[in-house]
Amino acid sequence: MVKRWRWRGQVLTISAEAPQQPSWRFVLSHPAHFFAFGFGSGLSPAAPGTAGTLAAFPVFWLMQRLLEPAAFLAVLALMFALGVWFCAKAGRSLGVADHGGIVWDEIVAFVAVLFYLPATPLWWLAGFALFRLFDIWKPFPIGYLDARLKNGFGVMLDDALAALYALIVARGLSWLL
Numbered sequence: 288m289v290k291r292w293r294w295r296g297q298v299l300t301i302s303a304e305a306p307q308q309p310s311w312r313f314v315l316s317h318p319a320h321f322f323a324f325g326f327g328s329g330l331s332p333a334a335p336g337t338a339g340t341l342a343a344f345p346v347f348w349l350m351q352r353l354l355e356p357a358a359f360l361a362v363l364a365l366m367f368a369l370g371v372w373f374c375a376k377a378g379r380s381l382g383v384a385d386h387g388g389i390v391w392d393e394i395v396a397f398v399a400v401l402f403y404l405p406a407t408p409l410w411w412l413a414g415f416a417l418f419r420l421f422d423i424w425k426p427f428p429i430g431y432l433d434a435r436l437k438n439g440f441g442v443m444l445d446d447a448l449a450a451l452y453a454l455i456v457a458r459g460l461s462w463l464l
Contacts, residue, residue, distance in 0.1 A: 309381060309388050322369070322391050323377035329388035337419060339390020343397035344411075350398065359402060366395045367443055375439030384437040393422065396446035403454050410457065417453035422446055 314324045324330060331338035350359055370391045378384045400418050404410045425433055425445065429452070433445040 309386070313380070317376065317380070319373040319376035320380065323373040323389045325390035325394050329390040331388075335388050335390055336393050336422060339393035340397045340415060340419060340422075342390070343394045343401065346394055347398045347401040351402075363395065363399055363402070366391075366398070367447070370395050370443045371439035373439070374442040378439065378442065385433075385442045389442060392443045392446035395443065396422075396450035399447070400450045400453050400457075404457055405461070410461075413460070414453055414457055417456050418450055421449035421452040425449070426452065 309320075309324065309330065311327065311330065314320050314327055314330065321327075325339040325342045328338040328342040329335045350362060354362060373391050374385075374389050377389050378386060397415070397418055400414045401411060404414045421429065422445075429445050429448045432441065432448070435441070436444060
């Protein structure tokens with residue numbers, strides 16, 4: 288059974304059949320797939336979200352070395368906006384709005400976490416653990432929005448909120464310490 292509906296001019300399709308199992312061929316077939324799958328990190332057979340989060344480290348280091356803080360934030364906003372399209376395109380191609388291999392949302396959100404944390408390995412490890420916790424747990428309103436927004440924006444938004452929660456807790460910990 289296939290469900291289709293329109294949202295802001297886009298036709299979204301969800302299939303009750305098993306989702307297509309993406310491969311390198313799929314990832315390399317379109318630039319949006321390549322980015323949505325986190326340069327291929329989303330193809331990880333185990334914990335693709337964690338693999339995608341780890342892929343954020345080299346992206347962060349490159350951006351940090353090349354960009355001033357204001358430009359960094361502008362590029363991060365652009366990455367989010369493009370991510371809405373990347374994730375929607377890949378989801379439509381797979382027939383699953385938020386396939387587990389779509390990890391651009393993790394990359395963008397965790398780059399933001401790394402930007403706002405103190406630049407030490409211990410804080411980055413804490414940020415990683417907190418971000419993964421909130422991304423998996425999905426406390427309110429993350430889970431609520433994740434269940435209702437089945438499009439590229441919804442894919443990106445739940446991870447942005449998980450990043451916000453991770454930063455709030457990390458800042459609280461830094462204040463306590």
